[in-house]
Amino acid sequence: MTSLIKRGQDIAKNARNQRNRIAREAVISALEAAIESANPYKLVMEHIHLKDSNLIIDGEEISLNKYRNILVVGGGKAVGAMAEALEDVLGDKIKEGLVNILTGTAGRYRTRKIKLNEAGHPIPDLSGMVGTKRMFEMVENARKEDLIICLISGGGSAMMTLPARGVSIEDKQKLTKLLLLSGANINEINIVRKHLSMFKGGQLAKAAFPATTVSLILSDVVGDPIDSIASGPTAPDPTTYRDAIEILRKYDLWDKTPDTIKNVLDKGSAGLLPETPKPDNPIFENVRNIIVGNNLMACKAAKAVLKNLGFKTLILTTRMQGESREVGIFLGSIAKEISSSGNPQQPPAAIVVGGETTVTVRGRGLGGRNQELVLSAAKCIADRNGVCIGSIGTDGIDGPTDAAGALVDGETLRRANELGLDYGRALMENDSYNFFRVLDDLLITGPTGSNVNDVAILCVCA
Amino acid sequence: MTSLIKRGQDIAKNARNQRNRIAREAVISALEAAIESANPYKLVMEHIHLKDSNLIIDGEEISLNKYRNILVVGGGKAVGAMAEALEDVLGDKIKEGLVNILTGTAGRYRTRKIKLNEAGHPIPDLSGMVGTKRMFEMVENARKEDLIICLISGGGSAMMTLPARGVSIEDKQKLTKLLLLSGANINEINIVRKHLSMFKGGQLAKAAFPATTVSLILSDVVGDPIDSIASGPTAPDPTTYRDAIEILRKYDLWDKTPDTIKNVLDKGSAGLLPETPKPDNPIFENVRNIIVGNNLMACKAAKAVLKNLGFKTLILTTRMQGESREVGIFLGSIAKEISSSGNPQQPPAAIVVGGETTVTVRGRGLGGRNQELVLSAAKCIADRNGVCIGSIGTDGIDGPTDAAGALVDGETLRRANELGLDYGRALMENDSYNFFRVLDDLLITGPTGSNVNDVAILCVCA
Numbered sequence: 001m002t003s004l005i006k007r008g009q010d011i012a013k014n015a016r017n018q019r020n021r022i023a024r025e026a027v028i029s030a031l032e033a034a035i036e037s038a039n040p041y042k043l044v045m046e047h048i049h050l051k052d053s054n055l056i057i058d059g060e061e062i063s064l065n066k067y068r069n070i071l072v073v074g075g076g077k078a079v080g081a082m083a084e085a086l087e088d089v090l091g092d093k094i095k096e097g098l099v100n101i102l103t104g105t106a107g108r109y110r111t112r113k114i115k116l117n118e119a120g121h122p123i124p125d126l127s128g129m130v131g132t133k134r135m136f137e138m139v140e141n142a143r144k145e146d147l148i149i150c151l152i153s154g155g156g157s158a159m160m161t162l163p164a165r166g167v168s169i170e171d172k173q174k175l176t177k178l179l180l181l182s183g184a185n186i187n188e189i190n191i192v193r194k195h196l197s198m199f200k201g202g203q204l205a206k207a208a209f210p211a212t213t214v215s216l217i218l219s220d221v222v223g224d225p226i227d228s229i230a231s232g233p234t235a236p237d238p239t240t241y242r243d244a245i246e247i248l249r250k251y252d253l254w255d256k257t258p259d260t261i262k263n264v265l266d267k268g269s270a271g272l273l274p275e276t277p278k279p280d281n282p283i284f285e286n287v288r289n290i291i292v293g294n295n296l297m298a299c300k301a302a303k304a305v306l307k308n309l310g311f312k313t314l315i316l317t318t319r320m321q322g323e324s325r326e327v328g329i330f331l332g333s334i335a336k337e338i339s340s341s342g343n344p345q346q347p348p349a350a351i352v353v354g355g356e357t358t359v360t361v362r363g364r365g366l367g368g369r370n371q372e373l374v375l376s377a378a379k380c381i382a383d384r385n386g387v388c389i390g391s392i393g394t395d396g397i398d399g400p401t402d403a404a405g406a407l408v409d410g411e412t413l414r415r416a417n418e419l420g421l422d423y424g425r426a427l428m429e430n431d432s433y434n435f436f437r438v439l440d441d442l443l444i445t446g447p448t449g450s451n452v453n454d455v456a457i458l459c460v461c462a
Numbered sequence: 463m464t465s466l467i468k469r470g471q472d473i474a475k476n477a478r479n480q481r482n483r484i485a486r487e488a489v490i491s492a493l494e495a496a497i498e499s500a501n502p503y504k505l506v507m508e509h510i511h512l513k514d515s516n517l518i519i520d521g522e523e524i525s526l527n528k529y530r531n532i533l534v535v536g537g538g539k540a541v542g543a544m545a546e547a548l549e550d551v552l553g554d555k556i557k558e559g560l561v562n563i564l565t566g567t568a569g570r571y572r573t574r575k576i577k578l579n580e581a582g583h584p585i586p587d588l589s590g591m592v593g594t595k596r597m598f599e600m601v602e603n604a605r606k607e608d609l610i611i612c613l614i615s616g617g618g619s620a621m622m623t624l625p626a627r628g629v630s631i632e633d634k635q636k637l638t639k640l641l642l643l644s645g646a647n648i649n650e651i652n653i654v655r656k657h658l659s660m661f662k663g664g665q666l667a668k669a670a671f672p673a674t675t676v677s678l679i680l681s682d683v684v685g686d687p688i689d690s691i692a693s694g695p696t697a698p699d700p701t702t703y704r705d706a707i708e709i710l711r712k713y714d715l716w717d718k719t720p721d722t723i724k725n726v727l728d729k730g731s732a733g734l735l736p737e738t739p740k741p742d743n744p745i746f747e748n749v750r751n752i753i754v755g756n757n758l759m760a761c762k763a764a765k766a767v768l769k770n771l772g773f774k775t776l777i778l779t780t781r782m783q784g785e786s787r788e789v790g791i792f793l794g795s796i797a798k799e800i801s802s803s804g805n806p807q808q809p810p811a812a813i814v815v816g817g818e819t820t821v822t823v824r825g826r827g828l829g830g831r832n833q834e835l836v837l838s839a840a841k842c843i844a845d846r847n848g849v850c851i852g853s854i855g856t857d858g859i860d861g862p863t864d865a866a867g868a869l870v871d872g873e874t875l876r877r878a879n880e881l882g883l884d885y886g887r888a889l890m891e892n893d894s895y896n897f898f899r900v901l902d903d904l905l906i907t908g909p910t911g912s913n914v915n916d917v918a919i920l921c922v923c924a
Contacts, residue, residue, distance in 0.1 A: 344779075
């Protein structure tokens with residue numbers, strides 16, 4: 001699934017001394033474990049199995065005899081592998097299925113019953129919309145005796161797009177681009193998306209009623225709020241049209257918003273359009289949402305590797321948020337403290353942090369939130385020996401780059417200087433990618449087919 | 463020294479339930495211990511004592527018979543109490559002394575030999591300059607047989623001002639104001655100050671040479687770099703005129719800088735003025751710089767209290783830096799993780815963080831970095847029970863307010879809402895002070911007479 005291991009061995013060689021090499025190797029091994037633990041095929045296999053004609057999900061039995069048809073829908077970056085696993089368990093018991101997977105990846109997965117439809121990400125495209133429309137019709141036609149299994153993972157928001165009446169896909173594309181550049185966090189972006197969609201914010205569950213819906217969810221949203229992951233097609237939505245308008249105003253986007261979209265939000269907030277189904281809606285009695293994988297599991301896998309390597313290890317949080325470069329400074333300050341005073345733990349010590357930070361784009365460079373986080377941390381740990389900080393997106397895709405992330409050690413600034421790189425400019429211009437490309441310190445895995453957010457590791461050797 | 467205890471008991475009452483009350487009381491007790499541990503009188507007493515006619519400093523003996531005169535100079539927020547302690551140890555062995563202390567505090571300290579001169583802070587004033595000029599003359603006239611004891615603490619940069627030739631105090635005041643509002647960190651501000659001063663950046667030690675200089679330093683700079691604390695009057699200065707110019711350009715202040723100051727910096731960077739003494743300068747063989755108190759000691763004192771109260775406690779870093787509201791989000795994310803997954807430790811767990819964050823002022827409200835940090839954290843911990851986050855400046859002065867800091871718990875947003883407070887506006891307008899004033903959640907100690915940076919505590923009850 002990942003080529004991080006091979007790259008990792010090269011990158012460890014960039015260490016200028018033995019302690020930095022040990023720190024680099026530890027960070028890379030831990031990040032590899034995090035990615036491996038998020039393998040969506042394995043996660044689905046671990047959560048469901050068949051026993052006679054009962055489907056066991058998380059220890060709970062669902063009698064398949066009760067149901068006439070099993071239908072499969074869903075979408076997200078990891079859904080190809082999740083669909084494969086589901087078919088390997090249920091086989092011909094599945095009547096029909098269609099899921100939206102990442103453009104260019106259909107060749108990777110073998111399914112017979114579940115059709116794999118390619119969809120664009122992060123900007124929604126026509127093919128994704130056509131697939132979503134087909135899913136919507138499938139569940140709308142489902143009856144009380146039908147079981148709908150919905151596979152959901154990160155990326156599902158963009159990949160399961162079905163614009164509200166009157167809104168074109170082009171308008172949604174335009175607004176999505178504006179939101180992605182605004183500094184709005186993913187929760188905020190999703191609140192807007194839900195109110196411009198016929199599918200998101202519990203509306204899939206509403207369309208499926210009175211059928212039974214079981215969602216298997218690979219979480220890519222900090223803290224696993226099921227209403228946010230892929231904009232929660234089967235989850236109650238506490239947010240409103242008014243919230244969506246406020247977010248667009250907060251990021252000064254209202255005046256740039258296409259009129260068709262303003263129309264929908266204005267009408268909705270005036271009560272002229274139905275709201276998304278709220279938590280007290282009885283349709284949710286027919287719905288089960290199950291998290292099969294998340295950031296905490298990935299952080300725990302990384303921690304286990306680090307412990308094995310002899311590092312005293314803490315998972316600090318799986319909910320890191322905020323500006324990438326600021327989180328980098330904070331992690332850098334912890335690394336310095338470990339090496340100076342032995343707090344929070346004496347070296348060899350490691351810290352694991354998960355979540356997803358945000359880059360407020362100010363410059364015109366190329367980079368991603370993980371690369372920018374470690375770029376910012378590099379200055380804090382400059383000249384410290386035996387310290388390494390690495391960060392990756394578990395989907396293998398950090399920003400619009402071919403890297404999953406990058407790593408830095410105490411020699412990074414010196415090496416950059418020798419290579420004629422301008423550190424201040426790279427940070428100012430959000431140009432972390434080109435900085436690490438020249439240093440050969442990018443972590444490149446290729447798309448992993450999964451996504452449980454980002455994982456950052458810092459290691460301080462004894 | 464502090465009235466935090468009494469206020470603390472009132473504030474704990476703002477808790478809406480027993481777990482929040484326990485969390486609030488723990489945070490307040492830990493913050494009190496941090497402040498108490500930074501008591502400058504006690505810290506000087508712990509570091510020096512007389513044995514026969516030898517002065518013992520940190521276990522090392524200095525034979526006073528070697529010296530003709532003992533002279534005392536210095537400045538900073540804590541120097542009043544430090545001078546008192548020094549006199550209580552050395553008494554009439556001191557020949558003469560003058561130190562700059564905070565305006566309005568001379569009545570608090572009893573000294574006979576060491577004259578207490580009041581000086582403005584954070585904007586330097588004329589009285590401070592007159593005192594600094596007197597100290598400069600005193601050390602310049604010192605001979606090889608003289609011992610100069612220099613008392614230094616936070617605030618000393620502004621309080622020991624002696625502008626370079628050609629620069630008026632008004633110009634320095636103007637530039638200091640611009641820098642304080644720019645988002646520049648304290649290290650950056652001090653690099654500029656050193657190159658506009660006859661006193662800072664090792665120049666006091668240079669003037670004192672060939673006398674012996676011993677500096678007792680209460681550190682208020684993250685990581686205790688002695689060249690940064692009070693702009694390092696007795697420390698080698700690795701920075702240059704060119705660095706000072708770059709910092710003014712970085713924060714877009716060059717065009718607003720008074721011409722007299724531009725002149726000095728331009729001449730200096732062209733090699734026409736002497737640089738501050740660099741680390742290899744032989745004058746530093748006659749100098750000893752001793753840290754008597756710092757942020758780590760305060761964090762350890764807080765940790766000890768929390769452990770005693772049954773909290774598993776970690777000191778995460780004493781070097782926190784960066785934008786206050788971003789650090790608040792990070793601490794909030796750790797609080798959530800503790801209460802959700804038991805990482806990094808199972809509740810009851812506490813985290814101690816020290817350092818000093820920065821507010822980039824965008825709004826027109828009233829607040830300080832500690833108040834803004836916890837204001838930002840409040841949203842992260844909203845509705846969590848048994849969680850409290852508090853943060854204070856150990857000098858008792860957070861920004862231009864009468865508060866040392868503030869605290870928040872999971873009920874803060876709800877209470878604010880009920881009181882008609884606009885959380886988003888308070889954050890946007892940097893108006894944390896008025897927000898917490900209405901909630902009655904300000905932590906008010908009055909000036910503590912000390913300064914070892916800020917301490918933030920988060921507690922999560924079981």
